[in-house]
Amino acid sequence: MNHWLLKSEPSTWSWHQQCQVASEPWTGVRNYQARNFLKAMRLGDLAFFYHSVTDKKIMGIVEVVQEFYPDPTDEKLQFVCVDVKATASLKVPVSLAQIKADPRLENLPLIRQSRLSVMPLSKKEWDILCKLGKTEINESDHI
């Protein structure tokens, strides 16, 4: 199973909103690199939900509940989206400053390539971030 990080501007789609719906199509990605990552997501993969711009914090964890299909908001149907469902709020949101301060996380695309909105994480990076968020996820529930 793979691990990911998804960015959203809270003014566009917030973690709070995500928690109030059963699942949500992750639409609006218009970058080819990000699209390829969306296509690589599999049912049950987990992703961090990151608030960009104003908050700059990882807020929670979502699970992929529908693999990629054409993004209905893209007229040319060149881009894709997946559906994600909130599975856990981080007990302590992890801030960008914290991530930058941790040398183990210096290779995160979040830092190296700040404009990428969908990115893969290694299992190691995932575990470090879960720990920083004081949150445990039982991955056996999500195979």
Added chain:
DNA sequence: GCCAACGTTGGC
């Protein structure tokens, strides 16, 4: 609100 980074577009 500014600006650096960077992806995309279009003229040549």
Added chain:
DNA sequence: GCCAACGTTGGC
């Protein structure tokens, strides 16, 4: 196919 111009993202 190159590259200048332009638009967008996102941190500060």
